[in-house]
Amino acid sequence: MTRPVLDVQSLRVQYPVGTLVGRLLRRGPREVTILPEVSLSVPPGQTLGLIGESGSGKTTLGRAAIGLAPISGGAVEIAGIRASGGDPKPWAQIRKRSAMMFQDAVASLDPRMTLGQSVTEPLAVQGGHDGNRRERAAELLGLVGLAPDFADRYPHQISGGQARRVTVARALALEPELVIADEPTAGLDLSVQGELLNLLGDLQHRLGVSFLFITHNLAVARHVTDRIAIMYLGRIVEEAPTRTIFDAPAHPYTRALIRARQATGSDGLIEGEVPSLANRPAGCEFRTRCPLATGLCAREAPQLRQIAGGHSVSCHHADAQSAARPKNKQPTG
Amino acid sequence: MSNRTAIATRAPRFATLRRLLSSPTGGLASLAVAAFVIAAIAAPLVAPYDPNAINPINRMQGPSAAHWLGTDQLGRDLLSRIIFGTRTALYIALVGTAAALGVGMAMGMIAGLGGKVVDSVLVLINDSIKSLPLVLFALALVTIYGASIAALIVIIAISMAPGYFRVVRNQVLVLRSADFVIAAQSMGASRLRVAATHMLPNLIGPILVLIAMDIPAVIGIESGLSFLGQGIQPPKSSWGNMLSEGYTYVRQAPHIAVAAGLPIVLSTIAFTFLGESLRDALDPRRAVRR
Incomplete structure (x- = not known):
């Protein structure tokens, strides 16, 4: 079997809660467990749908996969790089090989940066690819079907669907092996949703990128995923090929x-x-x-x-x- | 949001300036502020007389063609003294505000980006400073260290810093969980890069507005302390000590007090309106509407 692109191994995420005084006096719970112990994997070139109600921990899992949540146990392996806990080095490697798309596309673009700057920001962060950044911006925008002159616009000047395309372009800037897409169809009307899903499918076909597709929308998941994992209260309760999940x-x-x-x-x-996370049955x-x-x-x-x-x-x-x-x-x- | 509006506003930086100048209050306020700044910088060129030249024969004269605002109790030209007073007022406002901004911003960044304990301690310090009665605090400092421009600047820096601290800290706390900041982190951006490229540019707007609103307050502090004889010492002219002298002769020559009060009132109005217009001009929702 080929090595999975994303391998989450018994990942545990807990957020600290309570006031400073309460913590000093050791009163009440000191943390709330969002993910008790989650394991899942995404094979290369495939799309895994992560499905659950709001508050089930889908987004947290997506963020924890690249080290953006307080991890208190377990490990993550992306493209063969293993990271766990607080050591920042492997996480930096992982963030180089993966990319993230956020639920609110407009909010995930800095309002004071042009779209061209936003799209090429991963290149600026990673330092490499110092060639012509404007050219690369136009190239990336072209990849998602946007005209090069979008590079000079600002996020408040474009529509939600266009903003979504810009975040897709940004996610692909470093040619990652894995894209974590958090509710990529949220807030789009049906026709734009369809266009976007086709675009993602097309890009996956051409670039061979794997997706962790986080959504609560079963219809969307059925359309784009190869496998589906169902999440409840931070645990995977069922995982199967998409067809099996529905049939x-x-x-x-x-x-x-x-x-x-x-x-x-x-x-x-x-x-x-849904029971409270602080008070699990x-x-x-x-x-x-x-x-x-x-x-x-x-x-x-x-x-x-x-x-x-x-x-x-x-x-x-x-x-x-x-x-x-x-x-x-x-x-x- | 149609495509047409998108093309209409291409370069938001200049658009902000254009919006500021195109509103009547913003335009007038900018003009008045520019006049004060020019008067301060070019005081020796603009002032018709030496501000300290005493002329006892001409003392306490009302406005005339030779002396537009009249003369004071020593026969000095009031307009010239006001122009040189502008220099003092703006110098203290600029340096004092810059010091307050530097201290407040550094503390705000540390509080916003640091841990809970650091944050709580800094909030406590700043709230304590804010709760001090400003005039008594200033008089106490002047009594201990003596009246000087340096003392004035220290007083201003200490009393104004909490305002910047609060704005910067709250803004950083908001930005810290903003999606575009998390997006930058997800790309592997360092803390420094996030702070410099995503937080600072988004802090500049609210800080500019606060500076414009704060300058009249700083001028007020300087004038107030000078009026009480604890700020700028004569013969160096300041709007506050001129007002104080005019007050002494208000029965014989009311024009002295009026002339000294005029720039205080005008500068306060100009900077306050500039701040308000700036806030409107920087508001991105207005940018879209136009």
Whole structure:
């Protein structure tokens, strides 16, 4: 098997919380765990969709993958470079080989920089490629279908869709092996969304870049991903090829998500609130909203295990479910 | 946001200046500020008389063709003294504000970029300074170290620095979690690069506005202390000590106090309006609307 481009190994992310005085007096929790222990990998040239509700830790995982979150355990390997904890050197290497696209494209461009400066900023940061930066800017803008004169404009002078293209161009500036795209279709209307997804697919085909595609939008994920990982409360609860996720979802949460997308009424929606990260349920963390929850789920947290080739799930009752093979619409109790 | 507006505004730096000068208040204020600056720089050329030339025969004369604003109790030309006073006022405003800006900005950057403990300590220091009653603090310092321009500048630097500290710190805290800053970090940009290329340029706008708004306050401090006899010492002219002298003779020759008060009022209005117009001109949302 070929080496994955991104390999996240038992990554743990905790943010400090509480006031200074509270911390000194050792009162209350001192940190909140966003990612308890996450592992996933993206094979070269492929796209892995990372799916979950808001607050599930998708964005944190994306940022932690290049060391932009407080990592308290585990490791990340990108393009063969392994980084963990606080040593900045491997992270610097990793950031050279990967790129990030942000949820809010306009906000991710410095309002006081021209688009040309923004697009070539990775080159300026890394020092290399000292040739003609203006030429390179025009080249990169051309790659995403923007005219060279965009290089002289400022972020507030362009549309959301154009800003998104600019961030794609910027992400490709260093010819990275991995692009982490956080909700790249957020805030775009459907036609622009379609254009952008086609552009990303086309670029992947031509440049062989891998994507970690973070989204809550299942329709988009179905369109562009090869594999999908479903996240709940900072844990991967199911991972499988995209087709399998849609045809034979094994985890009740995945099934609920897919049903919620198809539902016309409220019957498909997942009941209950997402539990607080500071107060995680014991045992299986989905059991407070799960229609299949039993005593076992309260006692014991399920481990991620393989139920078929390339299909992992963390649910005590996943087997019973897959056996039934419901075609997306199964009445729940 | 159509393409047309995008093409219309190409070079925002000059656009800001153009917007500033095209608004009536901004244009007038810029003109008045420019007049004060020219008067200060070219005082010996502009002033019709030696500001310290005493002429007892001509004392306390009202405005005339020879002396546009009249003469004071020693027969000195008031206009010339005001022009040289402008020099003192702007010199102190400039150096004092620059010192306050340097100290406040350095502390603000450290507080904004540093850890929680450093931040809390710096906020405490600055809040303590802000809570001091300015006039009493200034008088105490002058009593200990004597009245001098250096003492004035130190007083101004200490009392004005917390304003810059607060603006810079808050702005840095906002910028620190801004997407474009995180984007720069995701490319591997160093802390220094992020601070220099992404934070500083985005701090300049609010700081410029604050400087323009602060200069009248600094002029007020200098004038106030000089009026109380604790600032600029005669015979060197300052708007404050001229006002103080005019006050002594206000019954016999009210024009002295009026002439001395005029530049204080005018400069305050000019710099305040300049600050407000600058704030409007720098507002990016206005930039889009035009």
